């Protein structure tokens with residue numbers, strides 16, 4: 480079934496960003512990272528990181544493997560010292576000219592594999608993090624362990640089990656309970672869900688997110704999973720080659736990526752040659768509105784696949800090349816029309832013949848060779864040519 484008659488695209492149909500797309504600074508800074516660098520030998524791993532994290536907020540640091548995410552987390556925890564720059568907690572310098580050791584920073588850390596002690600029971604693992612001055616005696620420790628188990632939605636019978644008798648998701652919840660036993664103000668999560676299979680991953684992520692939000696703990700999650708970063712955090716920091724390429728709320732970084740590499744890292748992107756005049760970009764998919772045009776003339780235009788819809792009628796057409804069926808939706812590859820032979824090359828009407836990928840819920844819409852009318856909804860993002 481096709482969609483109804485195309486509606487004219489207006490910028491007003493799209494919501495305003497919730498925060499500025501630049502560095503999202505909060506009034507209540509819990510953690511501030513200022514111009515932090517880190518070298519290992521001759522390798523410059525962090526090249527000047529600036530990041531503010533609001534009290535009680537959830538920040539995801541996302542980026543490709545080797546971009547420096549774990550190194551940044553280790554600097555925040557106090558496991559390493561920065562080369563230059565400084566780190567402040569509640570406005571107090573903990574790294575820079577001053578140094579506060581890891582155990583005095585009130586920071587919890589959950590690693591990728593949970594790193595539970597295999598020779599200890601679950602209860603002993605959790606009790607390991609307790610302040611023994613406050614929880615003296617077996618009874619007090621036991622009561623607190625049960626409270627922490629309850630917090631991560633596991634009943635008291637788990638206290639007697641060994642880590643190997645738990646599922647991956649349960650182990651990660653115990654690792655969180657152990658980290659929460661120290662009553663940290665900040666929780667650092669270093670890819671804690673990456674070893675879990677897809678369904679368990681989502682459930683564990685939700686469970687852990689809920690516990691931390693309920694306790695009001697400022698949380699920083701490191702992940703290389705874009706979807707995880709976008710769904711978990713209220714602030715996403717995209718790291719590339721030791722720098723933060725963009726910081727903003729999930730909606731902003733996904734819909735208005737700062738550059739092409741960020742756009743492609745955060746999800747599928749359709750990139751077309753375009754000619755920008757005012758705030759309209761002319762390309763093979765017609766004239767597309769662009770928010771905050773960065774340049775005029777030749778640009779690259781980025782659209783998300785879900786912005787390109789199949790229409791009942793439209794002056795823009797394409798031919799189905801092939802498709803991948805994923806159940807709830809299909810990914811459809813479409814060839815846009817070539818320029819007519821002998822047609823003069825007009826720089827103001829660039830493109831022609833590109834292959835784009837869109838998504839559609841109805842697999843019957845996509846048959847090889849089928850001619851589809853297409854329309855674009857929303858705004859594109861223009862990147863100046865290098």
Ligand SMILES: Nc1ncnc2c1ncn2[C@@H]1O[C@H](COP(=O)(O)OP(=O)(O)OP(=O)(O)O)[C@@H](O)[C@H]1O
Nearest residue numbers: 519520524542543544545546547548549550551703
């Ligand atoms: N202790 C160390 N000594 C030497 N080099 C290191 C050390 N720790 C990290 N590195 C190097 O720093 C770079 C960044 O590593 P880091 O673990 O921070 O990246 P990452 O973004 O977390 O990667 P991944 O997603 O694969 O975990 C890598 O090239 C790594 O080899």
